[in-house]
Amino acid sequence: MSNTPANPPDDGRHLCVVRGDPTPEEVAALVAVLTARARRAHGTGAGTGQARRGQWRNPERLLRRPPTPGPGAWRASFHPG
Numbered sequence: 365m366s367n368t369p370a371n372p373p374d375d376g377r378h379l380c381v382v383r384g385d386p387t388p389e390e391v392a393a394l395v396a397v398l399t400a401r402a403r404r405a406h407g408t409g410a411g412t413g414q415a416r417r418g419q420w421r422n423p424e425r426l427l428r429r430p431p432t433p434g435p436g437a438w439r440a441s442f443h444p445g
Contacts, residue, residue, distance in 0.1 A: 379391070386394075419425065431437055 379395070381391075432440075
């Protein structure tokens with residue numbers, strides 16, 4: 365077992381470097397990536413003012429997917445989305 369408490373006190377830190385010595389640029393890059401992923405997961409943009417586009421308008425759904433084996437695979441390979 366470790367000597368760290370189950371609920372450490374909130375000291376304002378959100379990231380803690382456990383091993384290594386990252387440069388300030390590396391930490392900034394990590395924060396930027398985590399922020400972008402969190403915004404994408406919550407469906408908020410970076411302040412662009414544009415609403416999210418519905419999936420029915422997404423051109424990716426018209427692209428052919430590789431066929432997968434199984435019951436009804438021939439039918440699923442014909443219909444997009």
